[in-house]
Amino acid sequence: MHAEIIAVGSEMLTPHRQDTNSLYLTDKLNELGVEVRFKSVVGDNAEDLTAAAKLAMRRSEIIVFMGGLGPTEDDLTREAVAEALGLKLARNPEIVARLEERFAKRGYKFSLNNAKQADVIESAVVLPNANGTAPGQWVSGRYDGKDRILILLPGPPMELKGLFEGECIPRLKSRIPEQHIAIRELKIALMPESQVDAKVAPLYKTYTDIQTTILAGAGEIQLHLRCQKPTQAEAEKRVEELAEKIEDELGDAIFSRKGESLEQIVSYFLQMRGLTLAVAESCTGGLLAQRITSLGGSSRYFLGGAIVYSNELKTQFANVPKLLIDKHGAVSREVAAALAEGIRKRCLSSYGIGITGVAGPTGGTEQKPVGLVYIALAGDEGTQVVERNFPGDRKRIRWFATQQALEMVRRALM
């Protein structure tokens, strides 16, 4: 079965706004065994919208519209879909009453244009919206002699998600033959895509019934495995078999099997073992601490640390001897180690991380070019320092450095 997603709104045809809801919808539709065949963005224009609806009904069984259900003159999705299907709109007095009540509760005036949100396409099921004013609509229609499902959802992500999960998934499930799909999402840090692929391609190529996708992100490779079988048990067994072979091949390079982020994995390990962490960051300037503390509850294992941009602060906050900096330079193996050890001592943490490098775009020299970063991890078992030459721009170099630091903590804790 195929679906098509139409994002409605002229703002998404400007350089400033983008549809992101469709990623969520695609995920949910895929879980039901429905593939998304087209996505499009159409402006707030009745003619364009009607044409887009007709085109979509010619080629796809399920069509999801997102947006254009509000109270303004620009909100035209209801009208356009009704027009495309040759159906009428009728104002639903129950919805009007609910809207009036909602407005009264908040002490707002109910202006007439708001009633527009109560216009329902003939034969449509109204999908109540707990998180906003405009309800969704579900239309089982026929077009060109074929059965079509049209779903109208509001654009705000919270409203859209609430409606799709609460009202649409159960309805879709009852119309789609039950699917048995097993998925795995393996993640690998800091290995080039070509190297991962060279190792795993011989494995997954023999599993022609498993759809394998390799996604390369910044400092991270994801392997998505997806298998559909007549029963869930068969699908799980099959995908597990391939996942295990890949794990045998890549070993502990795989940090996640369920799609968790590297900071989440480090968080699990630290909490499980009752250990703590502190950081002293120079070129990453707080990015590592920020990533760690982006997780709620991180105060259980993260104590804090220092951003030691200036050399004085490297000494002041992480006890790095001035002489050491003078001798080896701020960007050096020795200073990275001293930062990790110093911050560990100062914070009384189980582990200390030190990062120093040249993030660019300026500040590079022949000996110490942009991209050169030293990352150190100090713990009971001693201190290790890694030297890296990261490619790319400032943003990328800083990201890779934090990825390397987290990966070192993960490996130390394994």
Next chain:
Amino acid sequence: MHAEIIAVGSEMLTPHRQDTNSLYLTDKLNELGVEVRFKSVVGDNAEDLTAAAKLAMRRSEIIVFMGGLGPTEDDLTREAVAEALGLKLARNPEIVARLEERFAKRGYKFSLNNAKQADVIESAVVLPNANGTAPGQWVSGRYDGKDRILILLPGPPMELKGLFEGECIPRLKSRIPEQHIAIRELKIALMPESQVDAKVAPLYKTYTDIQTTILAGAGEIQLHLRCQKPTQAEAEKRVEELAEKIEDELGDAIFSRKGESLEQIVSYFLQMRGLTLAVAESCTGGLLAQRITSLGGSSRYFLGGAIVYSNELKTQFANVPKLLIDKHGAVSREVAAALAEGIRKRCLSSYGIGITGVAGPTGGTEQKPVGLVYIALAGDEGTQVVERNFPGDRKRIRWFATQQALEMVRRALM
């Protein structure tokens, strides 16, 4: 004149990948006076692609295809566009030679499928790609009796941008009547959209010849003004007139007129006045430092600071008296002020910022709920503390807190 953008690639119909090139293209097309009327994503399927190309040619004058020009069997854009136009493809021996040379230089084997990238649509202009293997193509064709421009670009952003700027913009300029468009991008921090709109709507509504767009982001409102006139001078004069009225109305709430970020503006001010900054962050956990140091050259005005997640570190790194924390709690006006003053003293910076709060999702109490954040700024002129109750989740609360901190620095420097 209208354009339509078609992103080609099945990976963009999964939950994992999204077209982002179209934002860049839209920006560039708008600058030329071309509006984007539709955007769509089509998978690597010859039939779907040909149908999409035909549909686009029916409704738009300029059609830009992105992706599907590589060497694999899945790369079908050339074939589909040729089919839609009823034109033939021919292998171009010069491009083959260039590809062979490129491969030889890198010591790679040139396999036959790579030659596919040299297939050129009859009558097309080849657009050389300095950043990759697949050249772009420019086709001036006729469809249904109407003149159409079809542009085929590779998907990787660097290649696409290089080709569009170097090869396409000059060609488009020669075909499109010269446009005279003036734009302004005003930014306002930490004011609700409704409040901004209430103040500026009476102004921009009288300028019907200026397109005004209000965009609300996290802790930031953007006002985009765009005006088209027969001459550039007229357009500039008109848009400047409205911008000045808006500035009179909003005053120093406007932090940027050219779209700069808040951290950029703070950076200009600090450098202009030769001042420095240090931070002591609790709940924001490094996010503020990270934002400040995301700019190259930030070491000129940012010294560093401390992430003081634990109470011990608030004392250790920012001199906050233990008694003060015991008396008022870590999340308090007093501790925020002490953090700002302490870190300023320790780092010997012109300004010190202290942030302490409850970012959630756990840790809130009745007196100190999730979202409560104190932000302090200490300088020569004394210390100011702001108490805020930010709405939303952890990510949003932390972002708002850093936005508030930067805004306080900006206002202090004005």
